[in-house]
Amino acid sequence: MKKLRLLLYASLVFVLILPLAACSNEPTEIRVAEVTRSIFYAPQYVALEKGFFEDEGISVDLKTTWGGDKTMTTLLSDGADVALVGSETSIYVKARGANDPVINFAQLTQTDGTFLVAREEQPDFKWEDLKGSTFLGQRKGGMPQMVGEYVLKQKGIDPHEDLNLIQNVEFANIPNAFASGTGDYVQLFEPTASVFEREGKGHIVASFGTESGHVPYTVFMAKQSYMNENKESIEKFTRALHKAQTWVQEHSAKEIAEVIQPYFEDSDLELIEIVVDRYKSQGSFATDPILDKEEWNNLKAIMDEAGELPEDVQHSTLVNTDIAKDVIKK
Structure with a gap:
């Protein structure tokens, strides 16, 4: 009887643990809102198509929100976890007195497109x-x-x-x-x-x-609260992006075009290759996810010249480089 009770107990424990083990293998979903669909964002599509996010246990739900205002509204209203948009939008949000500021954590493009x-x-x-x-x-x-x-x-x-x-x-x-x-x-x-x-x-x-010159033209960003609560997921996301950035630097425009073509079904492969080559040749694709102070200051100078800088926001206020640096170091 004692052996039977032990066997039943062991079976019960197994039944209870199995679903938990299965759940632990479920990928973490991150909802990403991109400001537009563009070949300019080639490294992002490489990360998706080459399975770099999947390798990190991340499932990306990508949607295009068509415009900076709509993208930021989507992020602030919790319609997305991460936004891919210009860094200037984070400054506008800060200037409006947001209690939960938007933090830039990984740069995708480093020139105007x-x-x-x-x-x-x-x-x-x-x-x-x-x-x-x-x-x-x-x-x-x-x-x-x-x-x-x-x-x-x-x-x-x-x-x-x-x-x-x-x-x-x-x-x-x-x-x-x-x-x-x-x-x-x-x-x-x-x-x-x-x-x-x-x-x-x-x-x-x-x-x-x-x-x-170099400017944080398109950057992945998230609300500070999301960053605090999902640091590991953001790190995995950034690691996958960096893998894609490295892959893009090491492969030809033709190879890149072949990988990202599913995202541009209305464009033929030759045209995609021409565009990728043009952006790659002029150094538009960031080689790593770090948004440095010089680029941030260049952004502010451009905004100030246009009369659109609402306040002088320091790099350390709206940019987190720790995650990107840790990813590169590891």
Whole structure:
């Protein structure tokens, strides 16, 4: 009888422990809201397709929220755990007196991702050629527009005095507006810029990313409360991202294009390769997830020049580099 009781007890313990063991192997879900779907974010899609998140026990639920304001609203309302968006948005949130600030923890891109596209071919383009032209710019207060104005001013052009500057067109409608005849020049992301070249609708004459220097253009960020409660998950997420960044640096544009193609079904492989090569050649993809002070200060200088810096927020206030540094060290 005693042996029978021990056997029953052991069986009961096994039955109770088995589900707990199974649960412990379940991946941790992290809901990510990306500001747009872009080849500019190639390392993120590499991390997803190559299984780097899965290797870390992370399940990423990725959704595109189309715009900085919508992305940040999604994050603040707990519709996402992590946002992929420009660092300037975290400064705007801080300036509005948020009790739960948004912390930048892993950088994805380190230059502006837009290009200057002219309606006519200009093999001998000079920045001064813009004077007196109609320029179809980006949304006021957003990183593309602020970087665009910063570069123009560095080139001796006052965007509000020397240009007929158009800023009232919605982000998604800018390419169609230019294609329909609005503007002599336009500031466009890839792959639209290369598509326009293919179709003869415009010609890339300069890169804002090359001209503006390193800046935390697109960064993974989360609310401080989420960071505090999910430090291990954030570390795993960052480790997976760093693996992807290293993979991107070590592989060709063609190999990268082949991996990320499922995220761009409307673009052929050759076009994706062209865009990846352009971004990789100008150093747009961050080589590691660390957002350093120099980049942060460059961001603030660009925002200040555009009259959009609400307050001088220190790097240590809204940036956590400890996790990224630990990941690289390990």
